[in-house]
Amino acid sequence: MDKPVNNRAWFLVLPVLVIVAFSAVIPLMTVVNYSVQDTFGNNQFFWNGLGWFQDVLESDRIHAALGRQLLFSAIILAIEIPLGIFIALNMPKRGFWASLVLVLMALPLLIPWNVVGTIWQVFGRVDIGLLGHTLAALGFDYNYVNDPIDAWATIIVMDVWHWTSLVALLCYAGLQSIPDAYYQAARIDQASRWGVFRYIELPKMSGVLLIAVLLRFMDSFMIYTEPFVATGGGPGNATTFLSIDLVKMAIGQFDLGPAAAFSLIYFLVILLISWVFYTVMTAQREAL
Amino acid sequence: MASRGSAVVMTLYLLFLLVPIYWLVNMSLKTNAEITGTFSLYPLNPTLNNYRVILTDSSWYMGYVNSLIYVVMNTALSLAVALPAAYAFSRYRFLGDKHLFFWLLTNRMAPPAVFALPFFQLYSAVGLFDTHIAVALAHCLFNVPLAVWILEGFMSGVPREIDETAYIDGYSFPRFFVRIFMPLIASGIGVAAFFCFMFSWVELLLSRTLTSVNAKPIAATMTRTVSASGLDWGVLAAAGVLTILPGALVIWFVRNYIAKGFALGRV
Numbered sequence: 001m002d003k004p005v006n007n008r009a010w011f012l013v014l015p016v017l018v019i020v021a022f023s024a025v026i027p028l029m030t031v032v033n034y035s036v037q038d039t040f041g042n043n044q045f046f047w048n049g050l051g052w053f054q055d056v057l058e059s060d061r062i063h064a065a066l067g068r069q070l071l072f073s074a075i076i077l078a079i080e081i082p083l084g085i086f087i088a089l090n091m092p093k094r095g096f097w098a099s100l101v102l103v104l105m106a107l108p109l110l111i112p113w114n115v116v117g118t119i120w121q122v123f124g125r126v127d128i129g130l131l132g133h134t135l136a137a138l139g140f141d142y143n144y145v146n147d148p149i150d151a152w153a154t155i156i157v158m159d160v161w162h163w164t165s166l167v168a169l170l171c172y173a174g175l176q177s178i179p180d181a182y183y184q185a186a187r188i189d190q191a192s193r194w195g196v197f198r199y200i201e202l203p204k205m206s207g208v209l210l211i212a213v214l215l216r217f218m219d220s221f222m223i224y225t226e227p228f229v230a231t232g233g234g235p236g237n238a239t240t241f242l243s244i245d246l247v248k249m250a251i252g253q254f255d256l257g258p259a260a261a262f263s264l265i266y267f268l269v270i271l272l273i274s275w276v277f278y279t280v281m282t283a284q285r286e287a288l
Numbered sequence: 289m290a291s292r293g294s295a296v297v298m299t300l301y302l303l304f305l306l307v308p309i310y311w312l313v314n315m316s317l318k319t320n321a322e323i324t325g326t327f328s329l330y331p332l333n334p335t336l337n338n339y340r341v342i343l344t345d346s347s348w349y350m351g352y353v354n355s356l357i358y359v360v361m362n363t364a365l366s367l368a369v370a371l372p373a374a375y376a377f378s379r380y381r382f383l384g385d386k387h388l389f390f391w392l393l394t395n396r397m398a399p400p401a402v403f404a405l406p407f408f409q410l411y412s413a414v415g416l417f418d419t420h421i422a423v424a425l426a427h428c429l430f431n432v433p434l435a436v437w438i439l440e441g442f443m444s445g446v447p448r449e450i451d452e453t454a455y456i457d458g459y460s461f462p463r464f465f466v467r468i469f470m471p472l473i474a475s476g477i478g479v480a481a482f483f484c485f486m487f488s489w490v491e492l493l494l495s496r497t498l499t500s501v502n503a504k505p506i507a508a509t510m511t512r513t514v515s516a517s518g519l520d521w522g523v524l525a526a527a528g529v530l531t532i533l534p535g536a537l538v539i540w541f542v543r544n545y546i547a548k549g550f551a552l553g554r555v
Contacts, residue, residue, distance in 0.1 A: 003379060003380055003381045004379075004380060004381070005380070005381045005382065006380040006381070006382060007382045007383050008382075009376035009379070009380035009382040009385075010376075010382055010383070012372035012373055012375060012376035013372070013373045013376050013377075013382075013388065015368070015369035015372065015373065016369045016370065016373040016392070016432055016436060017388075018369075019365070019369050019425070019428050019432060020392070020395060020428070020429070020432055020433075022425065023407075023425055023426060023428045023429045023432075024395050024398065024403075024429055026406075026410060027403050027406035027407055027410055028398075028402075028403075028406070030406040030409060030410065031402065031405075031406055086297070087297070087298075087301055089294075090293070090294040090297040090298055090301075091294075091298065092294070092298070099543050099544075101298060101302070102543045102544075102546060103539055103540055103543050104302055104305065104306065105301075105302070105305065106539050106543070106546050107305065107306075107309065107532070107535070107536060107539070108305055108309075109486070109535075110486055110489070110490065110532070110535025110536065110539060111309075111490065111531065111532050111535065112489060112490045112491075112492065112506075112507050112531045113490050113491070113492055113507075114492045114507045114510065115507070115510075115528045115531050115532065118312075118510070118524065118528055119308050119309065119311070119312050119528065120308065122311065122312065122315065122521070122524075122525070123308045123311050123312075127324070128315075128323055128324060128327070128521065129311070130307065130308075130311050130329075131308075133327055161304065161305065161308065165305070169546055218396070218397050221399075222399040222400065222401070224399075224400065224401055224493050225492045225493060242399070242401075243399055243400075243401035243493075244401075246399075246401045246402065247401050247404060247493070250401075250404065250405040251404060251405060251408075251497070256405070259405065263399075263401075263402040264402075266399060266401075266402060267397075267398055267399065267402055270397050270398075270399065271394060271397060274397055
């Protein structure tokens with residue numbers, strides 16, 4: 001499988017480099033530029049060194065947002081990964097039903113994110129939403145507008161609704177690649193259901209699970225539109241995650257310096273945690 | 289495995305997925321008076337008036353047109369640059385290839401919120417603010433890496449002997465690529481196009497930041513339903529339903545490749 005070495009392949013990669021340079025490198029350099037400068041307005045900037053970074057690292061507000069963000073991503077992964085695996089194991093394997101189930105499951109993935117927020121904002125309202133109305137009729141004191149716990153529950157259920165199918169579809173693709181002979185061998189050995197899962201299905205799914213965990217981590221860590229539309233970051237700051245806080249700072253208050261420093265730290269945190277997931281999970285995969 | 293148990297699990301899960309969508313459809317067929325006045329599981333007096341409002345008002349339906357324009361531009365652009373790059377990654381080793389591939393990956397990890405402000409300034413500076421191409425270019429940030437990955441996965445499944453045979457037969461690279469290679473990975477191109485379409489279609493933060501009037505996406509237009517007289521729930525719901533339709537239509541064609549696409553072509 002050795003590929004030939006050919007440095008002229010760079011010419012094929014060049015268009016990608018140009019376009020990504022325009023849409024990623026230049027903007028990121030602007031951010032770096034802002035992060036080390038201060039301004040009095042009038043486009044007059046002066047060097048501020050690492051001051052903004054220090055401010056951001058010491059800011060209670062950002063610490064709180066980071067804490068909420070980490071908790072949110074942890075809850076999301078803890079629910080969606082096992083649930084996704086469980087759903088994948090129960091999906092029909094072939095035929096018309098398999099196609100129909102695939103299409104229906106993929107539906108939430110294709111809804112614009114603000115519409116996802118709108119759907120759940122409406123669905124959870126006590127006066128006109130089915131969920132809120134039903135919960136109220138059952139005697140629960142449910143109100144996502146005023147109660148932080150209810151707001152969190154709504155956002156988490158919304159994200160589970162939105163993205164569990166992704167995990168399930170990935171695991172399903174992994175399961176489909178297992179030859180029937182493996183299951184027959186397991187039956188001859190009278191392996192338990194758990195044994196089949198642990199020694200046949202889980203190792204075969206480990207590759208796609210790595211992708212699922214990484215994607216779900218990255219996207220839940222960057223979540224903006226859905227909670228912004230559903231709860232607006234409230235009540236108070238209860239569901240203000242990092243992106244919401246950042247947009248508030250950068251575009252709402254136009255605090256360029258701190259927002260830029262915040263951006264860079266945010267990006268680095270994502271890269272770091274993704275790298276940790278990747279390293280740990282690849283190591284575990286080899287151990288399976 | 290007990291198949292009845294599976295059927296129960298799947299039914300419950302699909303219900304969980306579909307009931308909120310049903311509720312939106314339900315609301316879109318009611319009048320505002322009915323939405324706020326009575327609580328019913330289905331529209332008592334079904335009306336298409338909410339849809340009529342959207343389809344007859346250009347400031348509404350232009351939102352869909354704008355969204356579709358930049359989504360299609362982005363898909364074409366992403367594929368055009370990603371195809372040769374994916375070929376290079378799948379066929380050759382070259383100086384810094386692994387680093388470059390990983391660096392592309394990091395762009396998929398970049399929070400759009402980080403880029404919103406610099407994009408705004410960059411595109412304003414070059415006079416592209418509030419144009420479709422600005423949003424299309426901005427969405428390349430996450431769609432180009434995605435397209436490169438998906439295509440690279442599919443291309444690696446094509447044996448290299450085919451390339452070599454074609455070169456021996458005297459095909460030039462461009463002719464080989466377009467005439468022989470692209471048809472071989474047609475399903476991969478379809479899947480990549482689908483994913484570019486999808487991620488560009490669902491994104492709001494960047495498209496909203498980069499537009500004001502002329503290229504305003506439907507997602508941003510939807511905030512218009514908030515007015516002095518309160519929220520126009522019916523029209524909001526109808527607009528939401530109409531944004532679900534394009535995705536629902538194209539998904540049927542790629543149903544067998546969805547999972548493979550999400551796995552970036554690596555199952």
